[in-house]
Amino acid sequence: MSEISAQLVKELRDKTSAGMMDCKKALKETGGDLEKAADWLRQKGISSAGKKAGRTTSEGLVGSYIHTGSRIGVLVEVNCQTDFVARNQEFKNLVQNIAMQIAACPNVEYVKVDDIPGEFVEKEKDIEMGREDLAKKPQEIREKIVQGRIEKRLSELCLVNQPYIKDQTITIEELIKQTIAQLGENIQIRRFVRFVLGEGIEKEENNFAEEVAAQMGKV
DSSP, X not given: OOOXXXXXXXXXXXXXXXXXXXXXXXXXXXXXXXXXXXXXXXXHTHHHHHHHTTSOOOXXXXXXXXXXXXXXXXXEEEEESOHHHHTSHHHHHHHHHHHHHHHTOTTOOBSSGGGSOHHHHHHHHHHHHTOGGGTTSOHHHHHHHHHXXXXXXXXXXXXXXXXXXXXXXXXXXXXXXXHHHHHOSOOEEEEEEEEETTTTOOOOOOOHHHHHHHHHHHO
């Protein structure tokens, strides 16, 4: 079908409180049918998740995961609205699965795109604009290509945009929305840290030939 119009996306967003990209995806999945798209969002739990997105999340858990061999470790804070949900096994499972996801994604540095510093985005844009393969293209075309590349680059750095390791058909963001629909509370990943054994330590590399030569000189 033809491209989904911005007006149709807005109508669905107003109707369901779902995010813009979720609305656009729902309309594409349902051939642009507004009612079917709304039902699709409800089935995915996205509609109800959107309505809860503004609620304060001050409870939750700090989860951890140590990968086999104890060379990679993760700490992650996931927030919800109440201590009751924080004690729920489904919420605990979510936190554990998110910690495992972080361990499996070495390139992920941020929770979401909004967390990425503006200076980093501008620097990436400058680098892309200066690439030789774009040098002869018109300015307008260059900017569109660069925008696409930047969006892809930023998405790769963000946890919520990653395909879920246990179900590649959904992202971490969609996994969270499904859990929100199930538990009835807003859920947010606040922060995380990933530890890699020896990371940042300059390893001493001994040159055996130089050692032998040095010893021979002392004889």
